[in-house]
Amino acid sequence: xxxxxxxxxxxxxxxxxxxxxxxxxxxxxxxxxxxxxxxxxxxxxxxxxxxxxxxxxxxxxxxxxxxxxxxxxxxxxxxxxxxxxxxxxxxxxxxxxxxxxxxxxxxxxxxxxxxxxxxxxxxxxxxxxxxxxxxxxxxxxxxxxxxxxxxxxxxxxxxxxxxxxxxxxxxxxxxxxxxxxxxxxxxxxxxxxxxxxxxxxxxxxxxxxxxxxxxxxxxxxxxxxxxxxxxxxxxxxxxxxxxxxxxxxxxxxxxxxxxxxxxxxxxxxxxxxxxxxxxxxxxxxxxxxxxxxxxxxxxxxxxxxxxxxxxxxxxxxxxxxxxxxxxxxxxxxxxxxxxxxxxxxxxxxxxxxxx
Amino acid sequence: xxxxxxxxxxxxxxxxxxxxxxxxxxxxxxxxxxxxxxxxxxxxxxxxxxxxxxxxxxxxxxxxxxxxxxxxxxxxxxxxxxxxxxxxxxxxxxxxxxxxxxxxxxxxxxxxxxxxxxxxxxxxxxxxxxxxxxxxxxxxxxxxxxxxxxxxxxxxxxxxxxxxxxxxxxxxxxxxxxxxxxxxxxxxxxxxxxxxxxxxxxxxxxxxxxxxxxxxxxxxxxxxxxxxxxxxxxxxxxxxxxxxxxxxxxxxxxxxxxxxxxxxxxxxxxxxxxxxxxxxxxxxxxxxxxxxxxxxxxxxxxxxxxxxxxxxxxxxxxxx
Numbered sequence: 001x002x003x004x005x006x007x008x009x010x011x012x013x014x015x016x017x018x019x020x021x022x023x024x025x026x027x028x029x030x031x032x033x034x035x036x037x038x039x040x041x042x043x044x045x046x047x048x049x050x051x052x053x054x055x056x057x058x059x060x061x062x063x064x065x066x067x068x069x070x071x072x073x074x075x076x077x078x079x080x081x082x083x084x085x086x087x088x089x090x091x092x093x094x095x096x097x098x099x100x101x102x103x104x105x106x107x108x109x110x111x112x113x114x115x116x117x118x119x120x121x122x123x124x125x126x127x128x129x130x131x132x133x134x135x136x137x138x139x140x141x142x143x144x145x146x147x148x149x150x151x152x153x154x155x156x157x158x159x160x161x162x163x164x165x166x167x168x169x170x171x172x173x174x175x176x177x178x179x180x181x182x183x184x185x186x187x188x189x190x191x192x193x194x195x196x197x198x199x200x201x202x203x204x205x206x207x208x209x210x211x212x213x214x215x216x217x218x219x220x221x222x223x224x225x226x227x228x229x230x231x232x233x234x235x236x237x238x239x240x241x242x243x244x245x246x247x248x249x250x251x252x253x254x255x256x257x258x259x260x261x262x263x264x265x266x267x268x269x270x271x272x273x274x275x276x277x278x279x280x281x282x283x284x285x286x287x288x289x290x291x292x293x294x295x296x297x298x299x300x301x302x303x304x305x306x307x308x309x310x311x312x313x314x315x316x317x318x319x320x321x322x323x324x325x326x327x328x329x330x331x332x333x334x335x336x337x338x339x340x341x342x343x344x345x346x347x348x349x350x351x352x353x354x355x
Numbered sequence: 356x357x358x359x360x361x362x363x364x365x366x367x368x369x370x371x372x373x374x375x376x377x378x379x380x381x382x383x384x385x386x387x388x389x390x391x392x393x394x395x396x397x398x399x400x401x402x403x404x405x406x407x408x409x410x411x412x413x414x415x416x417x418x419x420x421x422x423x424x425x426x427x428x429x430x431x432x433x434x435x436x437x438x439x440x441x442x443x444x445x446x447x448x449x450x451x452x453x454x455x456x457x458x459x460x461x462x463x464x465x466x467x468x469x470x471x472x473x474x475x476x477x478x479x480x481x482x483x484x485x486x487x488x489x490x491x492x493x494x495x496x497x498x499x500x501x502x503x504x505x506x507x508x509x510x511x512x513x514x515x516x517x518x519x520x521x522x523x524x525x526x527x528x529x530x531x532x533x534x535x536x537x538x539x540x541x542x543x544x545x546x547x548x549x550x551x552x553x554x555x556x557x558x559x560x561x562x563x564x565x566x567x568x569x570x571x572x573x574x575x576x577x578x579x580x581x582x583x584x585x586x587x588x589x590x591x592x593x594x595x596x597x598x599x600x601x602x603x604x605x606x607x608x609x610x611x612x613x614x615x616x617x618x619x620x621x622x623x624x625x626x627x628x629x630x631x632x633x634x635x636x637x638x639x640x641x642x643x644x645x646x647x648x649x650x651x652x653x654x655x656x657x658x659x660x661x662x663x664x665x666x667x668x669x670x671x672x673x674x675x
Contacts, residue, residue, distance in 0.1 A: 087516045203523025204531045208647070238647035241530045243378040243402055247646075259520045275533050276401045 421603020
């Protein structure tokens with residue numbers, strides 16, 4: 001028994017040693033392959049509004065709760081697997097279809113669905129920024145909330161982050177140069193164009209927005225001179241009377257129609273503003289009223305595609321031909337021509353929305 | 356009668372004051388000096404007078420609608436916004452916006468009226484089924500019914516992407532009132548006059564079905580008339596200015612505390628005090644954030660809810 005035990009101890013020591021060596025070798029081999037694998041699935045550390053997140057380069061399954069990022073990704077030709085249930089603008093109509101998973105509302109994720117999709121990247125911003133902690137437990141999540149006080153730079157910064165993740169940095173720069181050129185062209189005209197006032201219409205009421213508001217970049221970056229400097233920052237603007245517009249008497253009236261969802265393409269806003277008081281303003285008399293697509297401005301809130309479209313719309317109203325993006329301008333004019341040709345766009349839109 | 360004349364005089368002073376509050380420079384001097392291509396006069400005619408008239412019309416009519424509602428339900432804590440009437444009217448507006456957005460204002464109002472009628476009738480029907488009509492149960496039932504109706508409305512508004520527009524319609528505000536945009540409210544003046552003419556019948560109906568029938572009156576006819584007046588007044592107001600909460604509750608209760616249940620006596624007072632309440636609240640809303648505005652529903656919501664609480668918690672509320 002005793003000798004046996006010594007024998008065993010010796011042999012077990014031998015085995016232990018050889019097992020050790022094997023393990024060491026194996027560790028080395030796997031370690032090396034591990035490094036190889038790591039080079040296969042490259043990762044990048046992104047610094048965003050709520051900390052740092054390690055994100056795989058070219059993630060496969062992407063979910064975004066932020067429509068601005070969706071607009072940027074769409075402009076870069078990158079497909080997204082999951083988006084919130086929302087009213088998409090024309091340019092993002094692809095995502096309105098049922099083929100793309102609807103992962104919740106703009107504010108609140110459908111956690112079970114998000115979890116089941118096993119995403120490689122989740123993007124949140126502004127409306128969904130509050131659920132970052134919950135989502136970051138499911139998958140790598142980044143918060144790309146834009147800074148309204150430095151709008152275009154912050155939008156570019158976000159686009160660059162996406163460019164980095166999807167290895168499309170050059171494309172981002174190319175799209176951005178177009179936008180920068182358009183901004184410059186618009187600025188040349190707006191500097192001489194006189195004063196302006198941004199208003200939003202909704203259910204018969206009118207609210208005014210200043211340079212510090214969510215639409216402030218139209219003043220700050222596109223050079224529209226505000227007719228009143230100190231309209232306070234408020235999410236939904238300051239309620240005003242028509243007398244206010246009359247007394248402010250802007251040269252340009254920039255109108256965002258929140259009711260446009262009913263499909264009357266600025267008709268409702270025009271009805272609200274078409275009255276004896278507003279009719280006396282310079283803007284109305286010189287036909288200098290710009291109706292902007294509220295889905296791009298109010299809902300999407302940025303992103304490369306939406307910014308370019310908004311600026312294109314403004315350029316058309318200012319009578320600017322954008323050299324860098326003639327096609328886009330033509331497209332817009334074609335669209336307006338089509339709408340004019342259609343006699344009753346309302347019916348169609350109603351059918352669509354009642355579905 | 357003397358006191359009423361005095362009250363009307365005071366309210367008239369407030370109404371004149373209201374004409375001179377706003378962004379444009381309208382004062383007796385600028386009106387008389389007639390400088391600057393007569394803009395002051397223009398603003399007075401296009402904006403200030405219509406706004407003040409709208410306030411008077413909707414203040415008086417909503418307060419009286421509250422009174423009639425209280426008689427119909429035989430409960431002091433009921434008014435169009437605590438009986439599902441307002442919610443039903445807004446469902447009607449959503450219905451029109453979704454299916455016939457181009458419909459003129461008058462058509463919208465008619466649809467809203469039909470919905471309001473149906474909703475209020477449903478409320479009265481439910482009340483008949485409640486055996487113990489405790490004072491506080493009745494408005495609770497009304498608010499619950501209103502909650503159910505507005506939940507359905509909200510659901511469809513959400514699906515149709517009209518949620519924020521719905522909120523904007525319901526938000527009572529006189530900021531959008533201009534010449535040509537408030538005239539529907541004159542209908543409520545006619546309805547208020549009808550209510551005054553039928554005042555004695557309402558007084559009797561307020562004492563219950565058996566009593567009314569005993570006096571040889573057609574109870575159902577009086578009830579139907581009341582129902583129509585309340586629904587139309589509510590619809591007209593919701594379509595033109597939005598919802599003004601608590602008005603129909605606070606004013607009639609304050610008046611009835613002083614005058615009792617005699618409708619003929621109460622109606623003029625309710626009209627005058629309703630007008631005064633809305634006038635003062637709208638003036639506050641125009642002044643405290645000048646040159647911007649605070650919607651009347653917010654101002655009245657704050658002031659009205661305090662008075663509502665006082666009425667509810669008053670020591671003898673249960674006896675009312």
